[in-house]
Amino acid sequence: MSTLLIRNASHLVTMDDHRREYAGGGLFVRDGFIENVGPSTELPDQADEVLDLKNHIVLPGLINTHHHFYQTLTRAVPAAQNANLFNWLKTLYPMWGRMTPEDIYLSTQTALAELALSGCTTASDHLYLFPNGSRLDDEIAAAGEMGMRLHASRGSMSLGESKGGLPPDSVVDPEETILKDSQRLIERYHNPNPGSMVQIVLAPCSPFSVTGELMRQSAVLARTYGVHLHTHLAETEDEEAFCLEKFGYGPVGYMQSVDWIGEDVWFAHSVHINEQEVKLFAKEGCGVAHCPSSNMRLASGIAPLWEYLRAGVKVGLGVDGSASNDSSHLLAEARQAMLLARLRAGLLGASLSKPDAPPIMTARESLELATRGGAAVLGRTDIGSLEVGKCADFIAFDLLKIGFTGAQQDPVAALLFCHPQNVDLNVVHGKIIIKDGKILTIDLPRLVENHNRASARLLNG
Numbered sequence: 001m002s003t004l005l006i007r008n009a010s011h012l013v014t015m016d017d018h019r020r021e022y023a024g025g026g027l028f029v030r031d032g033f034i035e036n037v038g039p040s041t042e043l044p045d046q047a048d049e050v051l052d053l054k055n056h057i058v059l060p061g062l063i064n065t066h067h068h069f070y071q072t073l074t075r076a077v078p079a080a081q082n083a084n085l086f087n088w089l090k091t092l093y094p095m096w097g098r099m100t101p102e103d104i105y106l107s108t109q110t111a112l113a114e115l116a117l118s119g120c121t122t123a124s125d126h127l128y129l130f131p132n133g134s135r136l137d138d139e140i141a142a143a144g145e146m147g148m149r150l151h152a153s154r155g156s157m158s159l160g161e162s163k164g165g166l167p168p169d170s171v172v173d174p175e176e177t178i179l180k181d182s183q184r185l186i187e188r189y190h191n192p193n194p195g196s197m198v199q200i201v202l203a204p205c206s207p208f209s210v211t212g213e214l215m216r217q218s219a220v221l222a223r224t225y226g227v228h229l230h231t232h233l234a235e236t237e238d239e240e241a242f243c244l245e246k247f248g249y250g251p252v253g254y255m256q257s258v259d260w261i262g263e264d265v266w267f268a269h270s271v272h273i274n275e276q277e278v279k280l281f282a283k284e285g286c287g288v289a290h291c292p293s294s295n296m297r298l299a300s301g302i303a304p305l306w307e308y309l310r311a312g313v314k315v316g317l318g319v320d321g322s323a324s325n326d327s328s329h330l331l332a333e334a335r336q337a338m339l340l341a342r343l344r345a346g347l348l349g350a351s352l353s354k355p356d357a358p359p360i361m362t363a364r365e366s367l368e369l370a371t372r373g374g375a376a377v378l379g380r381t382d383i384g385s386l387e388v389g390k391c392a393d394f395i396a397f398d399l400l401k402i403g404f405t406g407a408q409q410d411p412v413a414a415l416l417f418c419h420p421q422n423v424d425l426n427v428v429h430g431k432i433i434i435k436d437g438k439i440l441t442i443d444l445p446r447l448v449e450n451h452n453r454a455s456a457r458l459l460n461g
C-alpha cells in the first residue's frame, strides 16, 4: 500500500462530468487510484509522499491516440520534408526497412520521453513494420521501463508494390504470420482491467498497404478477444482515389465492406469525410484520432472537427508519427487543434457571423479532446479525468514560468494560448515519472546520444 497527497495547487482541473475546477485543490492517491479529490482542506493531511503544488496548475494526464514512435528516428529528413503523403512514405519506407529491435526500443523511449514532458500519461502507438527481427515486444518493454500507460497497436502491411500496394515488397509480411503474431501478443500482454498499463490493438496500416481479407480477419480476431481496432482512414484525396479504383468504394464504404465499423474501432485522421459518414461514425460509435499538425505538414486537408463534435463522434488527439509533425509534443497538438479549428471556422464564415459557421473553439474544449476525448476513443473509463476511483494520472505546470507571466487570470487558457510548455510534474498510476521537469525513469542524455546514432545509421544506410 502506498499513498500520495497533492495539495494547495493554485488551480486543479478535474474534467469530470461537471467540469469542476478548484482553487487550492488537491488529490489523495492510494495504490495508483484516486481516493479523494477537491479542496485541500477536505483531504487527508498525511501520506507516504506529500507534494505541495503552490503556484501550479494540475490537470488530468493527456492521452495520445495516434503515433508511430519509430518515426522519431527519421524526423525532418531532407528528401521527405516537402512531400505529400504518398511521396513522403515512398522516401521513408527503405530507411524504416533498416530498423532493428534496438531501434524500436530507443525510438519508443524517445517518443515517450517527449510525450511525457509535454503532459502525456497514456499513449497509443501504431507500429506496422517489423524488419530484421523487430517485435512489438521491444516497444512494450521500453514503455514499461518509462512507466507510461501504453495501447500498443500491432500494425501490419501485407500489400506490397508487386500486388498493387504502396510499400515495397521488402517491408510487407505474410498475412498468416501477422495474424499469428497478433494472437500471441493479445494472449501475452492485453490487460482489459481498470488501471491496465498495457492494451493490445490490432491495426492493419491503411487501405493502400493491406488486403481486404487481412482487414476482415483482423476484425474477427480482435472481436474474439475484445481488443480494439485501429487504422489510418480518409487521410488524403489520393487515398480516396485509390479506394475507389481498387475496391469500388470510398474509404468509409470500404470499411463497411470489411466489417470495420463499430464502437471498438477508431480511425486516424478522417479528414475527407462527408456528412453521411459523420452521422455513421456517431451512430455506430467509431472514434477519430484528430492529428492537426500532421494534416497541415503533409498538406492533407482539414478534418471536419466541429461536425464530429456536434454529431457526438468520439474525438481524441494524436501527434501522429514524429516524421510528419515532427514532434511528439501533445500539449502543442492541443493548441494546434484549437488554432486550426478557429482557422476553419473563419474560412466557413465565422468572422462574417454566418449562422451555420462553426463556433470559435475554446482552450477548455481542446483540452477536453486531449483528456476525456482520448479516453473515450481508446475505450477507457478509468482515465481522462480526475475523479474518485479513476487512475491517478495527472500533470502539473509551474505557473511562475516566464511563458505564463501575465496570464495568471486564467491558467487553463494560458496552457494553450501561451506557447506550450513542458510539464514540471507527471504522475502515472500514482508513480512520479517527471519531477521538477526532469524524467526520473530513464537516463535522458544517454538516450539522446544512442537515438541520434541509430538515426544516422538508418539515414545513411
Ligand SMILES: [Zn+2]
Residues within 6 Å of the ligand: 066, 067, 068, 126, 232, 268, 320, 321
Ligand atoms: Zn499515422
